Amino acid sequence: MSLETDTPESTGIDDIDWEEIDANAVRLDPEIFYKYVSLVLLCLLWAYDYIYRDPRLSLLDVDIPLGFTTFNLELNPGNVDYLMGLTLLAMFWWVAVPLARSPEMTKQYWREFRRNKAAVASLVFLAVILVVGLIGPLIIGRPSSDFGAMHEAPVFLGGTWEYPLGTNSRGEGIFKIVIAGMRVSMQVGLIATLIVIVLASIVGTTAAFSGGWVDEVLMRFVDLLMTFPTFFLILFLVYIYGGDLFMLIVILGITGWGGVCRLVRSEALQRTEEEYIEAAEAAGATMRYIVRRHLIPNVSNTVITAATLAIPFLILTEAVLAFLGFGDPDVWSWGRIIAEGRDDLGTAWWVATIPGIFLFATVLAFNFLGDALRDAIDPRHQIR
Amino acid sequence: MNMKWYISRRVLWAVFATFIILTFTFGLLLISPNPEASAAAFSAATEGGDPEEARERVAEIRGEDRPWHEQYVDFMVSMFTLDWGNSFTYHEPVVDTILRAYPYSVALVVPPTIAAIIAGFAIGVYSSTHQYSLGDFLGTSFAFFGLSLPNFWFAIMLMMVFSVYLGWLPVRYDTSVEFWSLEHIRYLILPWFVIWTGAIASEMRYARAETLEYVNAAWTKTARAKGLDETTLTYRHIFRPALIPLITIVIGDLVGIIFATALVVEVIFTVPGLGLISYQALVRQDTPLVLVTIMIPVFIAIIGNLLQDVAYTMLDPRISYEERDA
Numbered sequence: 137m138s139l140e141t142d143t144p145e146s147t148g149i150d151d152i153d154w155e156e157i158d159a160n161a162v163r164l165d166p167e168i169f170y171k172y173v174s175l176v177l178l179c180l181l182w183a184y185d186y187i188y189r190d191p192r193l194s195l196l197d198v199d200i201p202l203g204f205t206t207f208n209l210e211l212n213p214g215n216v217d218y219l220m221g222l223t224l225l226a227m228f229w230w231v232a233v234p235l236a237r238s239p240e241m242t243k244q245y246w247r248e249f250r251r252n253k254a255a256v257a258s259l260v261f262l263a264v265i266l267v268v269g270l271i272g273p274l275i276i277g278r279p280s281s282d283f284g285a286m287h288e289a290p291v292f293l294g295g296t297w298e299y300p301l302g303t304n305s306r307g308e309g310i311f312k313i314v315i316a317g318m319r320v321s322m323q324v325g326l327i328a329t330l331i332v333i334v335l336a337s338i339v340g341t342t343a344a345f346s347g348g349w350v351d352e353v354l355m356r357f358v359d360l361l362m363t364f365p366t367f368f369l370i371l372f373l374v375y376i377y378g379g380d381l382f383m384l385i386v387i388l389g390i391t392g393w394g395g396v397c398r399l400v401r402s403e404a405l406q407r408t409e410e411e412y413i414e415a416a417e418a419a420g421a422t423m424r425y426i427v428r429r430h431l432i433p434n435v436s437n438t439v440i441t442a443a444t445l446a447i448p449f450l451i452l453t454e455a456v457l458a459f460l461g462f463g464d465p466d467v468w469s470w471g472r473i474i475a476e477g478r479d480d481l482g483t484a485w486w487v488a489t490i491p492g493i494f495l496f497a498t499v500l501a502f503n504f505l506g507d508a509l510r511d512a513i514d515p516r517h518q519i520r
Numbered sequence: 521m522n523m524k525w526y527i528s529r530r531v532l533w534a535v536f537a538t539f540i541i542l543t544f545t546f547g548l549l550l551i552s553p554n555p556e557a558s559a560a561a562f563s564a565a566t567e568g569g570d571p572e573e574a575r576e577r578v579a580e581i582r583g584e585d586r587p588w589h590e591q592y593v594d595f596m597v598s599m600f601t602l603d604w605g606n607s608f609t610y611h612e613p614v615v616d617t618i619l620r621a622y623p624y625s626v627a628l629v630v631p632p633t634i635a636a637i638i639a640g641f642a643i644g645v646y647s648s649t650h651q652y653s654l655g656d657f658l659g660t661s662f663a664f665f666g667l668s669l670p671n672f673w674f675a676i677m678l679m680m681v682f683s684v685y686l687g688w689l690p691v692r693y694d695t696s697v698e699f700w701s702l703e704h705i706r707y708l709i710l711p712w713f714v715i716w717t718g719a720i721a722s723e724m725r726y727a728r729a730e731t732l733e734y735v736n737a738a739w740t741k742t743a744r745a746k747g748l749d750e751t752t753l754t755y756r757h758i759f760r761p762a763l764i765p766l767i768t769i770v771i772g773d774l775v776g777i778i779f780a781t782a783l784v785v786e787v788i789f790t791v792p793g794l795g796l797i798s799y800q801a802l803v804r805q806d807t808p809l810v811l812v813t814i815m816i817p818v819f820i821a822i823i824g825n826l827l828q829d830v831a832y833t834m835l836d837p838r839i840s841y842e843e844r845d846a
Contacts, residue, residue: 360537365776365821367783368814372545375802375810376552452670456784459672460799474673478788481680488680492673500668 152419171229178225182218209274215382220270220323223330231440234433248512255508258501265498269318279316279468282307287484302486304476314491316468321498324385324454325447331389332396333443339393340400341427344408355401362394370453374462381464384457388450396442403435437513445506448499455495470495527830534826539596541818545811546595550588559805599815605808609801614812617797623699625793629782632712636719637770643720644727645759648735649750659724666721671781675714675788682710693790711785718781719774730762737761764835768828775824779817 185195196211213221235242250256283306290302290310301310343354373387407413413430421429457463458471470491477488557578564574598604604614647659683691690707697704734740740757748757783795790796798813800806 360540363537363818363821363825364541365779365817367776367780368817371798371802372810372814373548376548448668455670456672456780460784460787461803471672474676478676481676481684485680488673488676492670492677495670495673496668499670500665503664503668 152421155422167229167233174225174229175222178218178221182215185213185218207275211274216323216327216385219327219382219385223326226330227326230436245512249508252504252508252511254504258504258508261497261501262505265318265494265501266322268315269320269322272315273312273319276312276315279308279312287480287487289484290486290490293486301490302484304473304484304487305480310473310486310490313468313473314470314494317470317473317491317494318498320381320467320469321451321454321495323381324388325451325502327385328388328392328450329443329447331386332393332446333439335390335393336396336400337439340397341404341431343397344401344404345423351401355398358394358397361391362398364391366391366449367453367456370457371462374457379457379462379464381467384454384464388453392446392450396439396446399442400435400439403438404431407431407434441506441510441513444502444509447502447506451495451499451502523833526833530826530829534822537822538819541822542596542599543592545815546592549807549811550591604812607801607806607809609804609806609809614808617809618794618812618816621792621794621797624791625782625786625795627699627704628708628711628786628791628793629715629778632716633719633774633778635712636716636723637774639716640720640723641727641759641766644724645731645754647724647728648731649754649758651732651735660728663721663724663728666717667725669717671714671718672784672788674717675710675785678710678713679788693792695792707789708791711789711791714785715778715781719778722774722777723770727762727766730765731758734758734761764832767835768832775817775821779820 189195194210194212196209198209199206200209201207235245282303285299285303285307286305288296288299288303288307291297291300293302299309299311301314303309304313339354339358343351369391370387373391374384377383377387408431413426416426416430454463455469455471455474458469459475460471461475463469463472473491474488474495477484477486477491480487557575560578561571561575565571602615606612607614607617610617643659643662647656650656679691682689689710693707697707735758737757740753743753743757779795782793783798785791786793786795787799794813794816797809801809801813
């Protein structure tokens, strides 16, 4: 046997062609292909809607026959709705698909998670809020004023089924407003969280892998961002840029990533010390492969948990801003209707009370969910 | 690195942070459309005037037609010399408006904050020393609900029950009430309660988490083994080592929460403190006043962070002066 391991033609058993593996990963994996196709389709739809369509005209306006009646489906998505679509795509590809691909792991997570009854109930509640918030307004339409039915009581206090949760001072149904508010809260919570995760991951991993002065500058910037009381920074930015929903979500996203970023950086630094990554490095794996195959799967649990626990703050901040009157005047937010109900406390207590209960329950559910996720999937917080 | 070097570095960093934040604020104001000029342009347009001219007039009055570096130097100098300009709505120096408002904010914020810190620490320590007991369960559940409760909604609910329906407490704040009087407390009790609940939940959670580390520490076991009574044990061996990180959290974390809650509470109960001033300035687009009322919490946060770090280094012999660890 001759020792020719240093010739390029060598085909030793421990010789792995990492470039080929990387290339194969991109070329052969249908998941990645579909991922990009779905992303491109969404972008094309947005571009078509944005460039060629009059914003006042609906993108889609069809009558669906349902046998006994026809249902008019009218879609006119705005920028926020496209971002929401992007967020749902991200949830599908980054959460649902990985869970479906490894059923063993999913079962184990589920066993841990199921032990927490409050969290299971929270998950169901939030799923209902999300689905009803996304689809509900399409079916029941926007709340419209009816001056013949002002301050009508909810049905359990002797009102009619036309307005199950009563009406406000302009005769707009609280039920419809609450459902419109579900949509807004979910959009704010989920989209802003996506922005937070993306920014925090990019900056955090860049800092961890670059080290040196890049790390120092980036982390000092994060320190500065975290020193700033976030609520006042948001208030100031809303004052300057206005509070339409799209802008507000962007502002919430770009002001809120500091904490998650620190977490990503410290996780990334710790993980790179671990043996499986050293082993991969020793075997000659490229940086790209290590990050994709070893780092992201091991850091993602921590990030998802931290992000879930950040959602309550985002939803509450949007509600407070809407309550103070700095929100989007075209959008029915829970905070806005609570502010309106403030003037009717003596005559129509339900106007401020009922939307507030939904807000409280939603925030509580996200807190329960985040806590349970931390116990079930976050390796840093194993329960004893 | 020794302690002096660390502290002076920390002070320099605080100054630098202030500088950066002010520069950033200036940059934002410079590049973005001025809400006030836009409003002037809009009203000119609706009244048949020239919107551009109105915009320029506002810019000229405010000195915004000069080159940006002159404006920048002016802005920084006036910020550091506390010459914060005149409020458009009150027609007086911003400093006067602030000085008139701040006693109300202090009266509103300080009592419930102290009460929340004491009660929060007490319940948190009880929770951790009686882990998994009924009391612990109730305490942690209370903290959980407190964290999720939307403050502004809670304030309105309290107002509805106690002021509107029961009529026990006044609905609106009355500035003619004597500041140092029992009557004043009747006006402040609901706002106090809202701020207290806003702050206590996080205090409890932190206190519980921090002290939990020491409940089963070796020195606690030793002390218990030699027969120390539980009260002294809890106070001296569990609470004391946790106190330093807790102080840190109080200063660092609470400033933001308290100020944000105070703003909303002042708006709801119409207490004429800094929060209400800030809110009205935002609504009426009184930029100098907006700037100052928003910068006050920011600077308090910076100074708070600085004091916290300095206190930490002086109080805790275990601290290392390494800047950061993974």
